[in-house]
Amino acid sequence: MKYASLLSALGAVLLATSSLMADTVSALGRVLPQSGIVDLYGPATDTVQAINVAEGDWVQPGQPLVRLSSTDGAVNRLKQAELDLGSMRVSTAKDIEIARARLATVATETKFAQGRFERIHAAKDSEFVSPDQIEDSTLGKQSAELKLAQTTQDLERAITDAGKLVRAADAEVAAAKAQLAASQVCSPIKARILKIRARVGAQSGGRNELFKIGDTAGMIVVAEVYESEILKVKPGQKAVISSPALPNKMTGTVTAVSGIVFRNTIESMDPNTSTQGRVVEATIRMDEIEPLDRLVFLQVDVTITL
Template sequence: MGMTGLRWSRPWPWGLAVLGGLAGGWLMLPRPWVRVEPAPVVVVTPATVTALGYLEPASRVIQLTPPTPSDGGQNSRIASLRVEEGDWVTQGQVIAVLDSQARLQAAYQEAAANLALAQANLAQVLAGAKPGEIQAQKERIQRLIAQRETERAAQMATVNRLQAEVDFATTERNRYRQLFREGAESQSLLDSKELNLKAVQNQLAEAQANLTRIERTVQKQIHEAQATLAQIQEVRSVDVQTAQAEIQIRQSALHKAQVNLEQTRLRAPFAGQILTVYTRPGEVVGTNGVVALGQTQKMTAVLEVYETEIRKVKLGQTVRLFADSINEPLWGKVTQIGVIIQRQNVINSDPSENIDSRVVEVRVELAPQSSQQVAGQTNLQITGEIQP
């Protein structure tokens, strides 16, 4: 029977399904002869931060400037300079003297003399009057008392005498009055006795008035002299307080004069080395001051780290430093990270570098050996590598 006219069914979808199942099973079978390689582990190493910088003393560079005159004087002018560049100075050593010293020295001496005068015045107030003045006043009182007694005694004698005359004249008048009544004496003689009695009575009244006046006048003089004596002997608290207040004022003036005088001597605030002299004798002190001072025996590094990399810098990180003038690297640790973003000051010789970059200052404390190696090399340009 021939194949012509036979109709075949389409078996290929079923065949594909069978082949797919066989292939999947084969893939799921273990294959010990195939080696699977592990995925590589990628380790990210933090990058080293590189920055330019310079060296400076650990104390930093201090520009010594005299204070502004507080007495209204003119700008400071140097009279004498007692150091030169490179000299070592001790703390408190006089570096320069201003030309206002002579004038302020005289003002100080005047203030000291005024204080001494105020102290002497207080001593005088506390001591009271001089012994000679007190004795003289006592003697005057004694003289007034003696004068009173003498004048009083003399006047009392006069009063007593006149009183006796009054008594006698009264007796005479009474006798003649009796005789007149009896007709033994005339009216005219009686009248004369009356007139004589009145005259003597008037003299007695005048003498008694003089006695009272003497007692009052001299007694008043005695009281005044005694009051004067008490006054010169008394030490009044108000006088003492006034004298003490005057001393305090003079002491304040002396202290001010002493401070002004001391400011004419420019002293070193710490022991160190004179790095630069800005002002010479005869010159007016400018904005840079007189000298620059630093403790160059212990140096530190200042690195200018770009603001984009400052987050990578941490306190305590190790730093390696290089400079063209030293053969071996210097070592140190980060001790301070600035908080101000500022313009870059240290640049290299590559003209393509951005000289207007924004940086943060990082201070690096050098190891003792490295610090000794570059002692005194202030402003030496360096390159620093802050290790991660």
Template sequence: MKTVLQCALLVFCVLLGNLLVEPWGWSVWEMISPAPDDAPPPPAEPDERSRELRVLGRLTPTHGIINLSATPGDRLKSLNVSEGDQVQAGTQLATLESETLRQLEVEAAEEQLAQATALRDAEIKAAEARLRASEKALEQAQAKNPQLEQQKRQVELAALNLAQAEADLKRVQELRADLVAVQEQEQLELLVEKARIEKTAAETALDQLQQADEFQLQTARSEYEVALAGLDQVKTLRRIEPYEAKLKLAQYQHDQTILTAPSDGTILAIPTRPGESVTPEPILQMADTSEMSCIAEVHKSAVDSLSVGQRVRIESDAFEGRQVAGEIVRIGNQVDPPQLRNLDPLAPQNRHVVEVLINIDEGVANVSNLIDLQVDVVILPRESHDGETGDDAQ
């Protein structure tokens, strides 16, 4: 009797287990039965595609977006471009209302500089003329004075006459008194005295001429030094550098009222319209869209698996079936909260990412009109990239 009850209990447990497990596709018999020889193999290892890393990214010009702004408080006067226009470097894009006032300041500074330059040039010209005159006077003063040379000869002649007269008187005095008349001796003495007076007068005149000549030379030198100092003073005091600096400042302030394109590119957006006040926000935005890139946000835990040169595939419904690919050119070092929003409600939101820059291949579909488009970035595994490289090399 006990054995019958045990068998009945065993059958009941088997039936109950079958009812509980069968909705999930298994029966108790299948669970406890050995697998037949033709049973399907266990699941295979994940293929290469399953190791692809899928992240979010956004399209952006390779050289970035240029925000052109001006000093707040001014007002936009006119625009010379529209959104989508292609412009070259140096093209005038917009003008502020203060441009008219700044232009007047430039013209006033130019006039002041012109007047200061003319006055300086006139004074320098006059000072140079005085310097040339003083140089000529100095040269004349340094030259030999013919009157001085003539007076020196007069002194020499007077000295000779005196010597001759003294010699004649001495010769007469040495003769016997009975052979020379007293009148003749007195006459010779008068001649000696006259020659002595003439010599003294000639020497006095020579001294006066020498003093006058020296005074003239000193005066000429002083006038030359004064003229030279006057020229230096004019060049020092009549400086035009402050006026030139003022003009440069006025020109710089005027240039700030005209927005010009810093490089070739496309006008992306014009947030400010003519008549509106200038704020810290950009007046217009432009970029060189000839080269496009993608900035992908990769979770910090997956960054170590990336490398520069790794191939990626970029996907978006906006591509309309066009193939867009590229490669990683830079991996960031800063970890920040994500800027892109995942539309999957089950995706984790509390995470931190690293920005990875991807250069889009040349010759692929044009995406220059899709700036800031959020895309799906599929980073291919390194093995796939290496294999493709090896095949290409062969």
């Protein structure tokens, strides 16, 4: 009787365990920053002169992380280009101002000549107006109008030339900025410096990145789920991760499931488990950041509740 009861209890436990296992999916995963890992490389022809950051530092978008051999020259070129642009704007503005003032003077002279011409021609039949006065007023009017037209063209030419000169100076500033950008290695995002491979005096280019950075303000686990089980996994499902490196199990939520099947890149440490398989990535956003932000790339066991 006791033996039968024991078998019945054991069967119930096995059934419950089987049911529990059927309601979960297990996988291996890797801890990553929410931005993923961003590798930063430098120009192939430069040399590292100084490193501006340390591992663990937080950096802002656009912040230079290193000074290269070409940086000083690019900075000097940009400063000179900006000075030249400022001088050119002042100089061309002054030229235009002079041309406008000259045009205003000539316009006044022309108005006077036209008025004299009109007065004399209005009284040309008078005995007090000589033919010489009529001819002189006509020539004066024509000369003034020609001078006005030429002065107007001079102003238009000054404006056109000023635009060309300023645009050329603007183009030099843009080229200098592009050279400076190419001579710097800047952070594209707000992130933490995870690894520095740059070395002072070494070439900045090559196969190896200078920096590894990532936004550890939020942490994710990318789980590699076997293709045979991936259709069971959906966004919104809860997940638990564990590892000998973690003091406790940690929880998260599935936020995305990839649509690409590929060969697994994470291998189990269990010698009795197959090391190769076809998997699909599922991204899990973790509820807590610490201590995962200090354990980037940590391999973890993942259990997703269906």
